[in-house]
Amino acid sequence: MTTSTPVPTILIVDDDPEIQRFFEQAFQDYPEYRLILASDGAHGLERVTEVLPAVAIIDLNMPKLGGYQLVQALRGDPDTAAIPLIILSARTQAKDKRMADLLGADLYLEKPVVISEVIAAIQRVLRINSSERARHMRQIADDQPSGQEY
Amino acid sequence: MHSDYLLPTSSSAFARLALADQRRATLRGGGGALLVTAMLWLWLVPLPSLLYLIGYIGAGALMGVGYFLSWRSRVMTGATLLLLGYTYAAILLLPTARLDCVIATLVTAGAFILACDAPFLRVALAVGLTLGGFTLWHWPPPIIPSRLAPTALVLFWFSTGIGLGGIGWCYARQVAYLRTRLGMAQHEIVQQQTLEATKDLFVASINHELRTPFMALIGYIDILKHRWPTMPDDRRSTILTDCERVGRKIRHLLDQILKVREVQGLADYQPVPVNVRAACHAAIAEVRAAMTDEIAPSALGDRAISLRVPDLIIQGDGTYLQQILANLLTNAVKYSPSGTPIDIAAEAKAGQAIIQVRDYGLGIPPGQQHIVFERFTRLHRDIASAERKGTGLGLWLCREYTEAMHGTITVASRGIEGDGTTFTVTLPLATPETEGAKRNARHDAHTDAG
Numbered sequence: 001m002t003t004s005t006p007v008p009t010i011l012i013v014d015d016d017p018e019i020q021r022f023f024e025q026a027f028q029d030y031p032e033y034r035l036i037l038a039s040d041g042a043h044g045l046e047r048v049t050e051v052l053p054a055v056a057i058i059d060l061n062m063p064k065l066g067g068y069q070l071v072q073a074l075r076g077d078p079d080t081a082a083i084p085l086i087i088l089s090a091r092t093q094a095k096d097k098r099m100a101d102l103l104g105a106d107l108y109l110e111k112p113v114v115i116s117e118v119i120a121a122i123q124r125v126l127r128i129n130s131s132e133r134a135r136h137m138r139q140i141a142d143d144q145p146s147g148q149e150y
Numbered sequence: 151m152h153s154d155y156l157l158p159t160s161s162s163a164f165a166r167l168a169l170a171d172q173r174r175a176t177l178r179g180g181g182g183a184l185l186v187t188a189m190l191w192l193w194l195v196p197l198p199s200l201l202y203l204i205g206y207i208g209a210g211a212l213m214g215v216g217y218f219l220s221w222r223s224r225v226m227t228g229a230t231l232l233l234l235g236y237t238y239a240a241i242l243l244l245p246t247a248r249l250d251c252v253i254a255t256l257v258t259a260g261a262f263i264l265a266c267d268a269p270f271l272r273v274a275l276a277v278g279l280t281l282g283g284f285t286l287w288h289w290p291p292p293i294i295p296s297r298l299a300p301t302a303l304v305l306f307w308f309s310t311g312i313g314l315g316g317i318g319w320c321y322a323r324q325v326a327y328l329r330t331r332l333g334m335a336q337h338e339i340v341q342q343q344t345l346e347a348t349k350d351l352f353v354a355s356i357n358h359e360l361r362t363p364f365m366a367l368i369g370y371i372d373i374l375k376h377r378w379p380t381m382p383d384d385r386r387s388t389i390l391t392d393c394e395r396v397g398r399k400i401r402h403l404l405d406q407i408l409k410v411r412e413v414q415g416l417a418d419y420q421p422v423p424v425n426v427r428a429a430c431h432a433a434i435a436e437v438r439a440a441m442t443d444e445i446a447p448s449a450l451g452d453r454a455i456s457l458r459v460p461d462l463i464i465q466g467d468g469t470y471l472q473q474i475l476a477n478l479l480t481n482a483v484k485y486s487p488s489g490t491p492i493d494i495a496a497e498a499k500a501g502q503a504i505i506q507v508r509d510y511g512l513g514i515p516p517g518q519q520h521i522v523f524e525r526f527t528r529l530h531r532d533i534a535s536a537e538r539k540g541t542g543l544g545l546w547l548c549r550e551y552t553e554a555m556h557g558t559i560t561v562a563s564r565g566i567e568g569d570g571t572t573f574t575v576t577l578p579l580a581t582p583e584t585e586g587a588k589r590n591a592r593h594d595a596h597t598d599a600g
Contacts, residue, residue, distance in 0.1 A: 018366040018396055025389060026373055061358065090361035091354075112365030114372040 008054035009034045010122060013044030013070065014088070015062045026115035033122070041065025045073055048080055055122050058105075060089040060096065068103055075104035075137075082133065084125035088113070102140055106133070348525070352542060359403055367396045406543050419467050419554070423580040426462040426471070426496050426503055433475035437483070453483065459496040462503045463580040466555035471577070474551050474559075477544040478507040478573050486511025486570060502557075503579050508572040515565035522561055523549040552577065 010033045012023050020037050027035040036051060038044035042064040048056060056074070060067035067087060074080040087100045090111040097108045106125045109117065212231050219231065370393045374386070381389075434455060464471065475494070482492045486509040493508040514522060525546040552559040557577035563570065 016362050022366040022369045090358040111361040112368045
C-alpha cells in the first residue's frame with residue numbers, strides 16, 4: 001500500500017500579467033508544486049483562505065489590497081498565520097525589507113530573480129517550523145528585531 | 151508694502167520686482183527731498199559770501215551723488231553720502247532758535263513718523279529730531295534775517311526730515327530687498343527639494359517599472375538556457391515570443407526615459423505647415439500599433455474614435471503634433487474603461503487651431519489638475535495601480551512639444567468617473583503667406599489618409 005504525498009500548493013499574488021505568465025511557464029518544470037495565481041491582494045486573500053497554500057509569494061505594489069496589508073491580514077488570522085510568506089518585489093529599499101520583516105514575512109526576494117532562486121526560497125521557508133516563526137514574531141513584538149533571517 | 155513679494159512665480163521675476171520697487175521708492179523719497187531742499191536754498195537762504203555758495207554747492211553735490219548711488223542700488227554708499235551732505239548743509243544753515251519752530255518741526259516730523267511704516271524711516275527721523283532739537287537749543291546761528299527765521303527754520307527741518315526720511319526709506323527698501331533675496335533663496339531651496347523628491351520618486355518608479363519586465367525576460371532566458379535541449383518546439387516558440395514582447399516593453403520604457411533629454415533642443419526646428427487631420431490619423435495608427443505590441447494595457451480596437459477634424463493647417467512640426475496626439479490618445483485609453491469612446495475634435499478660432507481629445511474615464515480631480523503636466527508626476531491613485539503604469543512623462547512631453555510650437559495645452563475635468571477628461575491643445579494656424587505650402591500639406595494629408 002502506497003500513500004501519496006500531497007503536492008504543495010504555491011500561491012503567487014502579483015498583479016503584473018508578465019510575471020504571472022512567466023511563473024506559469026517556469027512552474028511547468030517543477031511538477032512537484034501546484035501553482036495558483038492571484039492578480040491582486042484581495043484576490044490573493046480569497047485564494048489563501050480557499051486553498052491554504054504551502055507557501056504564498058506576494059508582490060508589494062498591488063491594487064485593492066497591497067502586499068503589506070495582505071501579509072498583515074494573513075499573519076493576523078489564526079488559520080493562515082502559519083503559512084510561509086515570501087515577498088517578491090521590485091522595491092529594493094532597506095525600509096521595505098524591514099517593514100516586511102516586522103509584519104511577519106519569512107523572506108524577501110528582490111526582482112529580478114530566476115526560477116531556481118524562487119524554488120530555493122520556497123524550500124527554505126518550508127523548512128521553517130511554527131515554533132521558529134513564533135519565536136521570531138515574539139522577538140519582533142518585544143522590539144528586539146533579530147535583523148537576521150532564519 | 152511687501153505684499154508684492156509674497157507670491158513670486160520665479161526667482162528672476164522676484165529679483166526684477168524687488169529692484170523695480172527699490173528704485174521707485176528711492177525716486178519717490180529721495181528725489182522729492184532733494185527737490186524741496188534745493189528750492190529752499192534758492193528761495194530762503196541769503197548768500198553772504200562765496201564760501202557759503204561753495205558750501206551749498208558741495209552739500210548739494212554730495213546729496214545728488216548719494217541719491218544717484220542709492221538709485222543704482224549702492225544703497226549703503228549712497229546713504230552715507232546723503233548723510234554727509236545733510237550734515238554739511240546743517241552746519242551751514244544753523245538758524246536762530248525759536249520755541250514755535252521746534253514745535254512746528256516736531257509736528258512735521260511726527261506726521262512723517264505716523265505716515266511711514268518702515269522701521270528704518272522711524273529711526274532716521276528720530277535721529278533727525280534729536281539733532282535738530284540739540285542744534286536749536288544749544289547752537290543758534292546768526293545767518294538768517296530775523297523776519298524769515300521761523301519760516302526758514304520750519305522749511306529747513308521739513309526738508310531735512312524728508313531727506314532723512316529718504317535715507318531711511320532707502321534702507322527700508324534695502325531690507326525689503328534682502329528679505330526678498332532671502333525669500334528667493336528659500337524658494338529656490340524648496341524648488342530644488344521638490345525636484346529632488348520628484349526625481350527620487352521617478353527613479354523609484356523607473357526602477358520598479360524596469361525590474362518587473364526584466365524579471366520576466368531574465369527568467370525566460372534562464373528557462374531557455376537550462377531546458378533548451380529537452381524543450382518541445384511549441385513551448386520554445388511561446389517563450390521566445392514572450393521574450394520578444396517583454397523586450398519591446400522594456401524598449402518602450404527606455405524610449406520614454408530618453409525623451410527627457412531630447413526635449414532640450416525642441417525649440418530648434420523649422421516651422422512648416424502641418425495638416426491636423428493627417429497628424430490625427432498618424433497618431434491613431436501609431437497608438438494602434440503600440441497596442442498591438444501590448445505596450446498599453448487595453449486595446450484601441452474596441453474603442454469608437456469620433457474624429458471631427460477639418461482640414462486645418464497649423465504652423466509647427468508634424469512629428470511634434472503627432473507625438474502630442476499619440477500621447478493624449480494613449481492617456482485616454484489608459485484612463486478610461488475598455489469599450490468607452492474617445493472623441494477627437496478640432497476647429498479654427500481667432501487664428502488658432504483648437505484640438506480637443508476627450509475620454510469618458512476616471513477624470514482628474516480638479517485639485518490635482520495643475521500637476522499633470524509636470525515632469526515625473528503621477529497622481530497618487532495611479533502610482534499603486536497595476537493597470538495604469540507609467541513614467542509620468544507623457545503629458546509633460548505634450549506640454550513641451552506644444553510650447554515649442556508656441557501653443558498651449560490645458561486640461562478640463564470634473565473629476566467624476568465616467569465624465570472623463572478633455573485635453574485642449576491650441577496651436578497657431580498657418581498664415582496666408584504659407585498658402586503654397588498649405589496646398590502641399592493638404593496634398594500630403596490626402597496621401598496619408600489614403
